Amino acid sequence: MSSVKALGWRETVLRVDLSARKSWREPIPRDLLHAYLGGRGLGVRFMRDHFRLDPFDAEIPLIFAVGPLCGTPAPTAARLTVVTRSPLTGTIYDCSAGGRFAWRLKGAGLDAVVITGRSTVPVALVISPAGAEIVEVPQLWGRTVPDTVSALSGRGSVAAIGLAGENRVLFANIMMGEGNSVGRGGLGAVMGAKNLKAVVASGDRQTGIADPGRFDVARQDVMRLFRASPVIFGELGISEYGTPALVDLMRQRRMAPTENFRRTVFEESGNYSGPAIRRDYRARKDGCYGCPIQCKKSTPEGEPLPEYETVSHFGALNGISSLASIVRSNTLCNELGLDTISAAATLSAWGEARGRFSDADEVPGLLRDTAMRVGEGELLALGSRRVAEHLGRPGLSMSVKGLELPAYDPRGAYGMALAYCTSNRGGCHLRAYPISHEILRKPIATDRFSFSGKARIIAIAEDTNAAVDSLVACKFSFFGATLEEYAELLSAATGTDYSPQSLKEIGRRIFLTERFYNCENGFGAADDQLPERFFSEPGSSGEGIAIPPIDRGRFAEELQKYYRVRGLTPEGTFDDPDFLLKQP
Amino acid sequence: MLDQIAEYTHKLVADRAALPGEIAFAAQDDTIVAAGNPELAKLAGELLSRLSCLGMAAARPSLPFADFLVARAPREESHIVPRDTETRTFLHDIPFVRREALEAELAEAIARLLGNRKGVIVEGVGIVASGALTVEQAYINWSSVFHSAFVKYLQDVLHDGFLLPGEAEAFDAFRSGWLRPLTAEGLVFRDGPLADPAEILAEIAAVGRYTVERGLVDSFFGNISCKSGGVIYISQTAASLDALDGCIDPVPTDNSSTFGITASSELLAHRRIYEHSGAAAILHGHPKFAVVMSMECTERNCPITDCWKECDRVRFLGDTPVVAGEIGAGGLAKRVPPVIAGPRKAVVYGHGVFTVGARGFGDAFRAMVEVENWCRDAYFRALEGKLAKG
Ligand code: SF4
Ligand SMILES: [Zn+2]
Numbered sequence: 001m002s003s004v005k006a007l008g009w010r011e012t013v014l015r016v017d018l019s020a021r022k023s024w025r026e027p028i029p030r031d032l033l034h035a036y037l038g039g040r041g042l043g044v045r046f047m048r049d050h051f052r053l054d055p056f057d058a059e060i061p062l063i064f065a066v067g068p069l070c071g072t073p074a075p076t077a078a079r080l081t082v083v084t085r086s087p088l089t090g091t092i093y094d095c096s097a098g099g100r101f102a103w104r105l106k107g108a109g110l111d112a113v114v115i116t117g118r119s120t121v122p123v124a125l126v127i128s129p130a131g132a133e134i135v136e137v138p139q140l141w142g143r144t145v146p147d148t149v150s151a152l153s154g155r156g157s158v159a160a161i162g163l164a165g166e167n168r169v170l171f172a173n174i175m176m177g178e179g180n181s182v183g184r185g186g187l188g189a190v191m192g193a194k195n196l197k198a199v200v201a202s203g204d205r206q207t208g209i210a211d212p213g214r215f216d217v218a219r220q221d222v223m224r225l226f227r228a229s230p231v232i233f234g235e236l237g238i239s240e241y242g243t244p245a246l247v248d249l250m251r252q253r254r255m256a257p258t259e260n261f262r263r264t265v266f267e268e269s270g271n272y273s274g275p276a277i278r279r280d281y282r283a284r285k286d287g288c289y290g291c292p293i294q295c296k297k298s299t300p301e302g303e304p305l306p307e308y309e310t311v312s313h314f315g316a317l318n319g320i321s322s323l324a325s326i327v328r329s330n331t332l333c334n335e336l337g338l339d340t341i342s343a344a345a346t347l348s349a350w351g352e353a354r355g356r357f358s359d360a361d362e363v364p365g366l367l368r369d370t371a372m373r374v375g376e377g378e379l380l381a382l383g384s385r386r387v388a389e390h391l392g393r394p395g396l397s398m399s400v401k402g403l404e405l406p407a408y409d410p411r412g413a414y415g416m417a418l419a420y421c422t423s424n425r426g427g428c429h430l431r432a433y434p435i436s437h438e439i440l441r442k443p444i445a446t447d448r449f450s451f452s453g454k455a456r457i458i459a460i461a462e463d464t465n466a467a468v469d470s471l472v473a474c475k476f477s478f479f480g481a482t483l484e485e486y487a488e489l490l491s492a493a494t495g496t497d498y499s500p501q502s503l504k505e506i507g508r509r510i511f512l513t514e515r516f517y518n519c520e521n522g523f524g525a526a527d528d529q530l531p532e533r534f535f536s537e538p539g540s541s542g543e544g545i546a547i548p549p550i551d552r553g554r555f556a557e558e559l560q561k562y563y564r565v566r567g568l569t570p571e572g573t574f575d576d577p578d579f580l581l582k583q584p
Numbered sequence: 585m586l587d588q589i590a591e592y593t594h595k596l597v598a599d600r601a602a603l604p605g606e607i608a609f610a611a612q613d614d615t616i617v618a619a620g621n622p623e624l625a626k627l628a629g630e631l632l633s634r635l636s637c638l639g640m641a642a643a644r645p646s647l648p649f650a651d652f653l654v655a656r657a658p659r660e661e662s663h664i665v666p667r668d669t670e671t672r673t674f675l676h677d678i679p680f681v682r683r684e685a686l687e688a689e690l691a692e693a694i695a696r697l698l699g700n701r702k703g704v705i706v707e708g709v710g711i712v713a714s715g716a717l718t719v720e721q722a723y724i725n726w727s728s729v730f731h732s733a734f735v736k737y738l739q740d741v742l743h744d745g746f747l748l749p750g751e752a753e754a755f756d757a758f759r760s761g762w763l764r765p766l767t768a769e770g771l772v773f774r775d776g777p778l779a780d781p782a783e784i785l786a787e788i789a790a791v792g793r794y795t796v797e798r799g800l801v802d803s804f805f806g807n808i809s810c811k812s813g814g815v816i817y818i819s820q821t822a823a824s825l826d827a828l829d830g831c832i833d834p835v836p837t838d839n840s841s842t843f844g845i846t847a848s849s850e851l852l853a854h855r856r857i858y859e860h861s862g863a864a865a866i867l868h869g870h871p872k873f874a875v876v877m878s879m880e881c882t883e884r885n886c887p888i889t890d891c892w893k894e895c896d897r898v899r900f901l902g903d904t905p906v907v908a909g910e911i912g913a914g915g916l917a918k919r920v921p922p923v924i925a926g927p928r929k930a931v932v933y934g935h936g937v938f939t940v941g942a943r944g945f946g947d948a949f950r951a952m953v954e955v956e957n958w959c960r961d962a963y964f965r966a967l968e969g970k971l972a973k974g
Pocket of ligand 1: 076077098286287288291292293294295296474475476477
């Protein structure tokens with residue numbers, strides 16, 4: 001056997017058993033890397049023998065995985081994915097984040113870290129090229145994310161949980177030191193249940209590139225497409241204004257979820273639009289390490305400013321028009337380690353149930369109580385589905401599989417409606433990201449009020465994005481570039497030829513594996529459903545745009561089409577009980 | 585799906601890009617449907633069943649240029665590289681399958697290439713292109729391959745003359761039969777300045793249609809705008825010039841709103857052109873002879889290799905300035921505005937033409953016709969010179 005390492009990958013996983021206080025490195029078979037790439041795919045593959053475990057079972061793996069492009073100059077590729085089973089949704093779950101941490105982890109000579117077991121006292125895992133150390137940090141338990149990061153930053157890049165993760169809030173996130181978050185699905189709670197306060201990485205080993213000349217050509221191709229994309233580098237695009245550039249667009253398309261999705265236009269949304277944030281906070285460009293797009297924005301003092309989903313949900317969804325309040329909520333969530341989307345949506349569902357949305361002034365206290373699980377926060381910490389069920393109003397949770405929907409009303413984009421339901425991690429916009437073509441016209445426009453063709457479009461996009469999440473690249477790259485250029489980057493980096501088609505086939509394998517895990521855990525067609533509201537209540541029509549309820553029959557028909565495209569039964573399940581055994 | 589197939593089959597005929605009766609499309613939802621020329625439809629369907637995409641176009645182009653490019657390519661070559669910047673940006677290169685590829689394995693061979701690229705030339709069969717999301721996208725990719733083959737062939741012939749039997753005759757037929765006189769005659773333009781938004785939208789849509797109907801440009805690439813007060817009304821990104829109803833964004837010039845994030849990638853260029861020229865309307869398209877001639881630089885021993893991007897000189901095609909510059913945020917927005925104000929027209933190296941109208945679209949349209957006609961004449965003059973010299 002050749003001892004030469006494949007370029008791009010490290011062919012190494014760090015396994016950590018927190019119960020036994022042990023860690024060791026193991027080789028990853030090259031075939032597995034070729035078949036699953038890295039990031040989401042590799043993490044999902046590593047879950048094969050563990051996906052039935054309860055998310056709070058000590059033995060559930062919490063997996064941090066980077067991809068073959070991490071550590072190279074591939075645009076937007078300094079990212080990692082965290083994979084485990086979500087306590088919020090019960091589904092298999094992956095969530096990605098950009099930043100230096102991913103790069104440092106790869107630099108420590110690793111493709112992935114698989115953490116199992118539970119420590120009896122709070123610990124931090126410190127990873128360097130030389131090895132890994134499990135350090136007791138009782139003094140950091142109960143501290144905010146920024147405090148934790150600054151206490152540990154001397155040892156490397158930090159990924160940490162806040163109070164929410166410690167207290168197993170079901171939508172607790174994992175924060176990266178630079179302010180990026182592994183936001184959704186409550187993965188921070190899984191980390192908290194392990195008594196793991198932080199992971200620190202400090203590697204700086206280079207990632208080899210098999211064919212630097214070819215790599216550079218592909219890189220320039222990507223950059224040229226970024227420059228040709230109005231959404232990325234256009235003067236009104238996300239590089240200039242961040243994702244809040246979407247505020248005005250969603251207002252104009254009349255699909256901005258307002259007051260728990262009772263309406264779809266919020267008249268005061270101009271208060272927190274991209275230009276408003278720039279004006280009021282003198283926003284400057286910021287973003288993930290090494291990313292040329294820099295879609296994040298922060299104040300001149302470095303305080304991260306909220307993204308589109310966050311401004312819209314702490315704004316319109318809760319009927320709050322004060323930008324100052326929204327920015328405060330965002331900062332607080334970052335400090336406490338809460339997913340902003342689920343936090344805001346849970347508050348909104350709770351508000352509708354009790355007949356009154358929260359005032360801007362009440363929000364900070366409620367967020368703190370949620371993270372601490374005291375007072376009203378005891379209930380809010382469970383997420384909107386459990387809150388609504390508890391209050392006897394299950395229909396008020398605007399979620400799919402328990403994951404709160406983000407800020408694109410499905411009545412305004414039918415592909416999005418379908419994709420919320422078919423997503424393996426619940427109501428998420430990023431699995432298939434149909435907003436790209438239904439709203440942003442990339443790579444081409446599709447009719448947002450039609451289901452026609454959407455089943456297959458969604459399936460193909462799910463496969464594509466599963467591959468993207470395994471590279472790991474940022475979805476926003478694909479407002480300009482395509483898998484063509486990323487396949488070329490990957491081929492040049494690893495020395496193995498990939499094509500867009502072969503990447504989509506890998507993505508399909510990953511996606512179906514996830515779906516299989518979910519089905520084994522009891523998920524099926526009944527869970528692939530939108531909240532009733534979207535079928536029975538209209539959105540806010542006007543200005544020549546009608547936002548009627550979604551046609552239930554047509555939706556059901558397209559969902560069945562989707563199952564057929566996917567080779568599933570009409571119940572959305574697998575005919576073949578041995579599906580997994582046939583996968584590499 | 586069938587209605588879309590009918591629509592884009594019709595468009596390929598109306599564009600005079602593909603031969604009627606030799607066009608097929610396939611599309612897949614939960615099942616595959618294919619329609620059109622039976623053999624091509626069978627091929628399109630077979631390709632689709634092997635690929636993760638939604639639409640497929642297979643059609644024989646109305647001109648033999650793509651086949652000639654394949655036959656002229658050295659034996660060891662397996663793809664051609666477009667010269668015009670816009671298609672090169674999106675297609676990178678165009679692989680081809682030679683005539684002698686085994687028929688039994690043809691679909692497999694094409695599928696393999698389409699697994700990597702958006703369009704393929706199959707010698708003796710035609711152009712095959714996929715659409716990841718829609719049938720329209722397959723049509724666009726097909727048209728892009730057609731466009732870049734057209735431009736490259738014209739340029740190659742200008743440089744190297746005819747190399748194959750039958751080429752000169754085919755080229756004559758193209759010149760005397762396929763090409764039609766370009767003119768703005770008979771078209772009605774609203775006289776500006778236009779102020780009523782509804783009227784502006786209608787005029788933009790009408791003029792967009794004219795550019796395609798008159799054969800000035802292909803429908804998909806290009807953009808158009810009109811400025812009124814503090815608003816630029818501009819076609820959206822990925823919009824077809826002949827189908828602009830509902831695809832025009834009114835963008836405030838003070839950037840007080842970002843909903844124009846869906847506007848054309850050349851929004852910045854349009855804005856700057858308005859600032860420099862005081863014009864009321866802008867037209868941008870990729871007329872083919874202008875694209876070809878813009879790349880005919882006579883400079884010798886120039887140190888610059890990436891002319892389309894790096895050249896900082898202002899050259900001239902007749903009285904029309906030519907500058908270099910990448911699309912979008914890449915540089916054309918810097919170089920075009922300063923040169924366009926006087927002549928009210930400008931060509932971007934290897935890319936296309938911008939023209940402006942002082943009050944409305946009439947003079948902008950006529951200027952674009954003039955530029956393309958001048959380039960057409962210049963091309964044939966140059967070609968005759970080349971052929972006479974041998
Ligand atoms: S585009 Fe934004 S989110 Fe994506 S990698 Fe760049 S900075 Fe990060
Ligand atoms: Zn152009």
